Amino acid sequence: MARNKVNYALIEDASKRKVSYNKRLKGLLKKSDELKTLCDVEVATVIYGPYRNEPYTFPNNDVVRNTFIKFKELPTLERSKNMVTREEFTMQRIKKLEEQLQKVMKENRVNEMTNKMYEVFKRKNVSTDMNPSDLNDLRCVIKKNLKKVHELMIKEDDGEGSTSNAP
Amino acid sequence: MARNKVNYALIEDASKRKVSYNKRLKGLLKKSDELKTLCDVEVATVIYGPYRNEPYTFPNNDVVRNTFIKFKELPTLERSKNMVTREEFTMQRIKKLEEQLQKVMKENRVNEMTNKMYEVFKRKNVSTDMNPSDLNDLRCVIKKNLKKVHELMIKEDDGEGSTSNAP
DNA sequence: TTCCCTATTTATAATTC
DNA sequence: TGAATTATAAATAGGGA
Numbered sequence: 001m002a003r004n005k006v007n008y009a010l011i012e013d014a015s016k017r018k019v020s021y022n023k024r025l026k027g028l029l030k031k032s033d034e035l036k037t038l039c040d041v042e043v044a045t046v047i048y049g050p051y052r053n054e055p056y057t058f059p060n061n062d063v064v065r066n067t068f069i070k071f072k073e074l075p076t077l078e079r080s081k082n083m084v085t086r087e088e089f090t091m092q093r094i095k096k097l098e099e100q101l102q103k104v105m106k107e108n109r110v111n112e113m114t115n116k117m118y119e120v121f122k123r124k125n126v127s128t129d130m131n132p133s134d135l136n137d138l139r140c141v142i143k144k145n146l147k148k149v150h151e152l153m154i155k156e157d158d159g160e161g162s163t164s165n166a167p
Numbered sequence: 168m169a170r171n172k173v174n175y176a177l178i179e180d181a182s183k184r185k186v187s188y189n190k191r192l193k194g195l196l197k198k199s200d201e202l203k204t205l206c207d208v209e210v211a212t213v214i215y216g217p218y219r220n221e222p223y224t225f226p227n228n229d230v231v232r233n234t235f236i237k238f239k240e241l242p243t244l245e246r247s248k249n250m251v252t253r254e255e256f257t258m259q260r261i262k263k264l265e266e267q268l269q270k271v272m273k274e275n276r277v278n279e280m281t282n283k284m285y286e287v288f289k290r291k292n293v294s295t296d297m298n299p300s301d302l303n304d305l306r307c308v309i310k311k312n313l314k315k316v317h318e319l320m321i322k323e324d325d326g327e328g329s330t331s332n333a334p
Numbered sequence: 335t336t337c338c339c340t341a342t343t344t345a346t347a348a349t350t351c
Numbered sequence: 352t353g354a355a356t357t358a359t360a361a362a363t364a365g366g367g368a
Contacts, residue, residue: 001360002347011205021206028198035195038178039188042215046238049208068235071213168343169363
């Protein structure tokens with residue numbers, strides 16, 4: 001997250017990976033601590049890194065052990081419900097991204113369309129024929145005016161230079 | 168970390184705390200995931216939040232259990248990461264979506280429909296090229312931008328100021 | 335409430351020392 | 352190497368709909 005956007009994949013360069021690992025480990029522990037402190041959450045984490053046999057733990061070995069024991073004793077039913085937590089999270093993220101994508105594409109489309117429509121209105125004087133209620137159902141309007149617009153445009157094409165004809 | 172510097176203490180306001188909790192939980196899971204993926208680290212987390220009886224787990228229930236067993240029993244037995252493949256597949260999809268999103272947002276490129284519309288208005292291909300869904304989309308587009316179009320048109324009527332950016 | 339949007343603060347990749 | 356610095360990317364607190 002800096003200088004360059006991070007690529008979501010294993011960092012190939014081993015030394016870079018190690019540097020990144022150290023920074024991110026530290027960052028993750030800090031974030032865990034903040035979540036715990038600011039929001040009164042019980043967090044237990046075990047991290048097996050590639051540079052050490054012993055795992056890192058958060059907040060410490062004893063708490064992790066206790067929390068994990070509690071976790072282990074979850075009734076089977078609840079556990080199975082819990083099984084999908086991660087997947088759900090992931091799926092939600094995907095869903096959100098897809099929605100964003102749709103939205104943005106739509107926005108772009110809107111912008112482009114607005115410009116194009118404006119161009120058409122401005123240059124071809126379609127506006128004269130359009131009132132708000134017509135605009136409310138542009139589909140009809142377009143159908144109604146398309147031929148006319150087309151004709152106007154054909155004419156216009158001959159003298160490509162005339163820009164606007166005020167009403 | 169925004170608007171105001173975070174105070175390292177329990178957030179008193181319960182609703183603010185909950186909002187913060189949700190954001191930070193999400194953030195922590197993401198960071199965990201990044202550490203795991205970018206640096207090839209085994210992370211296992213159990214989170215008992217105040218708004219739910221069952222804990223959140225990262226990356227999932229099974230891995231947490233395995234990691235816990237390893238943690239508890241010390242020996243360095245190699246646990247195969249059977250879910251990695253699927254997760255990576257999922258993450259690739261996410262990555263792809265993110266890339267698409269970036270691309271679309273930044274380049275603001277003209278999409279197919281816009282091109283088609285442009286053709287329709289600018290050139291000779293009239294209604295034959297337009298399918299009903301395009302027209303329907305157009306209707307929405309205009310509805311959404313009616314005000315803007317009007318403003319532009321009114322402004323244009325007074326004086327001048329072409330804003331078109333035709334392809 | 336929940337989502338969405340910025341203004342800021344943080345985290346951190348690349349770079350320098 | 353590695354610690355410190357810097358320039359960006361990312362996370363997120365507060366506020367609005």
